[in-house]
Amino acid sequence: MNKAQSTYLDLLRLLAAIGVFINHSATTLTPWVTPLISGHGSECVAVFFVLSGFVISYVAENRERDASTYIVARIGRLYSVALLAILVTLVADYAGNSINQEIYTRLSSEPRFYQAPSWPAVLSYLTFTNELWLTHKVVGTNSPYWSLGFEVPYYVIFGIALFARGNVRTILLGAAALIVGPKILAYLPLWLMGSLTFKLCERVKPSLLLGGLLMATSVLIYVATRTVLWQFFVPMYHPWSIWALAKGVIYFYPIGLAVAINLIGFSSVARHTEIKVFESGAISNSISWLAGASFTLYLMHLPLVFLAASVVPDIAKTPTHGVVSIFAIYAITLILAEFGERRKVAFRNAARYIFTRIPLARIKKGATPS
Numbered sequence: 464m465n466k467a468q469s470t471y472l473d474l475l476r477l478l479a480a481i482g483v484f485i486n487h488s489a490t491t492l493t494p495w496v497t498p499l500i501s502g503h504g505s506e507c508v509a510v511f512f513v514l515s516g517f518v519i520s521y522v523a524e525n526r527e528r529d530a531s532t533y534i535v536a537r538i539g540r541l542y543s544v545a546l547l548a549i550l551v552t553l554v555a556d557y558a559g560n561s562i563n564q565e566i567y568t569r570l571s572s573e574p575r576f577y578q579a580p581s582w583p584a585v586l587s588y589l590t591f592t593n594e595l596w597l598t599h600k601v602v603g604t605n606s607p608y609w610s611l612g613f614e615v616p617y618y619v620i621f622g623i624a625l626f627a628r629g630n631v632r633t634i635l636l637g638a639a640a641l642i643v644g645p646k647i648l649a650y651l652p653l654w655l656m657g658s659l660t661f662k663l664c665e666r667v668k669p670s671l672l673l674g675g676l677l678m679a680t681s682v683l684i685y686v687a688t689r690t691v692l693w694q695f696f697v698p699m700y701h702p703w704s705i706w707a708l709a710k711g712v713i714y715f716y717p718i719g720l721a722v723a724i725n726l727i728g729f730s731s732v733a734r735h736t737e738i739k740v741f742e743s744g745a746i747s748n749s750i751s752w753l754a755g756a757s758f759t760l761y762l763m764h765l766p767l768v769f770l771a772a773s774v775v776p777d778i779a780k781t782p783t784h785g786v787v788s789i790f791a792i793y794a795i796t797l798i799l800a801e802f803g804e805r806r807k808v809a810f811r812n813a814a815r816y817i818f819t820r821i822p823l824a825r826i827k828k829g830a831t832p833s
Contacts, residue, residue: 464521467733467741468664473754474741475722476514480757482507483607484764484793491772493785505698506689508610509653509715511761513722515614516621516657517664523625524661530626531815537618539811540758541591545611547803548762549588549602553580555766556603563773567604570769575599575701576606591615596644599700604766609700611762616643617654646702649712653719660723664730671735677728684721692717756800763799767792 486504489496527533560567570577578584578601585602587593593600594612602608616639623635640648667673695714702708732738741747771778771788778784 464664465733466747467738468730470741470747470750471729471733472514472518472726473751475510475726477750477754477757479507479510479514480761482510483761484789487607487765488768488785488789488792491768492778492788493782494779495782495785505696505715506685506718508699509718510722511610512613512617512650512653513657513660513719513726515617516654516659517661517726518657519618519621520658520661523621530622533622533626535811535814537615537622538814539807539809541611541615542814543807543810544758544762544804545588545591545608547799548605548608548759549585551763551799552603552605552766553585555770556580559604559766559770559773563776566769566773566776570604574601575698577601577604579603587612594647594700595642597646597702604769605762607761607765613647613650613699614654616647617651620651621654621658646700646708649702649708650699650715653715656719656723660726663723663727667727667731667734669735670731674728674731674733674735677724677731679728681721681725681728684717684724688714688717688721753797756797756804759800759804760793760796763796764792767795 483504485493485496485501486507489498489501493501522536523533527536556567567577571579580603584593584600587598587600588602588605588608588611591611591614594609599609620636620639620643623632623639627635692714695710697707697711697714699711699715702711733741768788771792775784775788778788
């Protein structure tokens with residue numbers, strides 16, 4: 464993967480996080496923002512799934528060649544943000560409730576987006592079991608956390624497929640499928656699209672024309688899905704029936720396909736010619752630095768959005784206040800990232816201390832336990 468491709472992945476990751484942030488802010492802080500800009504939150508999560516499959520496949524092939532390294536990297540990445548996100552949620556919701564309880568009382572009428580914090584829900588967040596089968600647990604106002612209830616099972620399933628062998632792998636994969644349930648399994652192909660896309664990007668023909676056509680096609684697929692298939696939209700986390708689950712699949716699979724085709728197209732262009740805007744050190748470093756806090760922005764923005772709305776009840780009526788609040792919340796997440804996401808090496812080292820002492824964690828790809 465060259466520098467331009469790496470920077471482009473960072474840019475997509477950053478834009479997806481901002482897309483979710485803008486989508487949620489429009490319901491409370493900036494209702495005057497047109498849906499053409501703010502109406503892509505759920506689709507941005509589909510982008511995350513494809514990017515996740517792509518990146519995890521890349522690091523598994525190039526850096527994480529044994530189970531211990533793979534597990535340690537995932538734990539370092541997840542808990543460096545998740546623990547702080549839960550803490551920020553509890554503190555922000557407590558403060559917001561103390562200032563303006565009416566907002567949170569109104570939110571409690573929609574349990575998909577808000578549930579009063581409870582220890583079982585917090586435990587489900589800590590163990591990433593909040594979306595198993597037909598459950599949908601929410602801690603306070605941090606409803607975006609739901610996607611980790613999908614992502615982490617995908618990490619586990621991919622890790623089993625990669626490092627286990629023979630009957631052990633079959634049994635473990637079957638057990639994982641039974642534990643996570645149909646909802647999570649239904650969207651596994653979105654994640655696997657990213658894994659397959661990584662392989663195809665390594666093999667796609669370098670071509671400015673081909674790459675340009677593929678990227679243009681990806682935009683057309685996205686627009687067509689948003690317009691023609693919008694009637695099938697159902698949130699991934701809320702399949703109240705088999706038909707609802709099927710409708711969501713019909714809608715989100717083309718979104719994932721559009722992302723995959725876009726990545727392949729960009730790879731074709733980047734392997735054919737130098738893309739100066741992504742090769743520039745200053746631009747590339749800036750994008751990468753901002754993207755390095757995108758996980759924090761995604762997981763911590765919503766409690767801060769509702770806290771801002773509780774502090775200034777009429778904030779949505781004044782566009783200036785809305786814009787200021789957006790930038791203030793983004794700045795706060797950049798600061799928070801310094802205490803969590805950008806310290807993932809420390810979490811990784813702690814996890815390594817534990818897992819390097821587990822014999823099974825040292826099984827390498829292709830090895831069979833003795």
